[in-house]
Amino acid sequence: MGGTQPGRWWRITGQEIVGAFRPRREPPPLLPLRRGIVAGAGPLLLALLVGVGFIAAFVGALHNPKPHHVPVGVVRGDQTAQALLAATAPQLRAVDYDSPADADDAVRRGHVYSALTSAADGLTLTVATAAGPTATTATAAILAVAARGAGVPLSVTDAVPVNPDDPRGVVPFYLAIGLVIGGYFGGIALSLALGTVPRTLGRAGVRIAGLAVHALLLALAGTLIVGPGLGIWHQNLFGLFGAGMLLAFAAALFAAAVQSWLARVGTTLIILLVVVLGNPGSGGIYPPEFLPGFFRGIHEWDLPGLGADLVRSVIYFPAGSAAWTAGKLAIWCVASVAVLAAATLVLGRPVSPKPKP
Structure with missing residues (x-):
């Protein structure tokens, strides 16, 4: 593959392995000191921008999360519930359904965090804390204040409770972050070891297969840790494994695709998009409705946001609830493969056979 000698791309000697971890002295100066300082200023400036961006993004997104248009299911024509929700705008917003059964089904499938319906003795708020404990807690608190002001009794029922071993709902986020970081580090590591641009489409296919194996092993490890290892989840571990592999594979392919065109500069771009913007954009324990508008988008x-949403859907909600989220990750994979293939065709160089004596 790119950056290696023909016939040796698959061999690594023991001496090379040892040499990779051996401290190396700075080479003798080949440039005047002034020019050396100028040459080193660029990388340091880039690192400074990444650090400043990291601080600004995380603090800006998460320093004061507030609910904004958090969706709550409500039945069309339910005037009491509609009026109460209207009094809570813009913190909450009504999502209309044709019947109480439809609203309840939307909660149980994770389409909305909660549903408000009228009952003979007042109002009932059906929540799914598994979809986001922060969102359901805030929704219940806001509606409780509004209900007291309106003199209407309000009861709360949890239809899809979060696992008691993860009461704040942080495991999907941290599992997704681990899979994304491990995935894109796999793509970067392979590019550093073999060269950023495969020489041929065949070798690009081998590289993609290697990243798939890496994603498989990473997803298996993550599933074993949160399943049998820590005993946090026991249900649908096969689905969790599949979701984890898709997420890690998407991150690895994205890293390989970006580096195939931008080389080392691509590493900085990957960190900016996935870590500096992606991590605060995922919200952590906060759903997107609690983030500033830019990060909600x-x-x-x-990748981190899609990954956390996918994990929650697979673990807590019925089959099919995660279809569109998984579809978005599949789009990441297909687009990254196309970009990597284009770089191979444009920038790759076929290996010329040695002339016979």
């Missing part, structure tokens, strides 16, 4: 497509 990022959440819809960034």
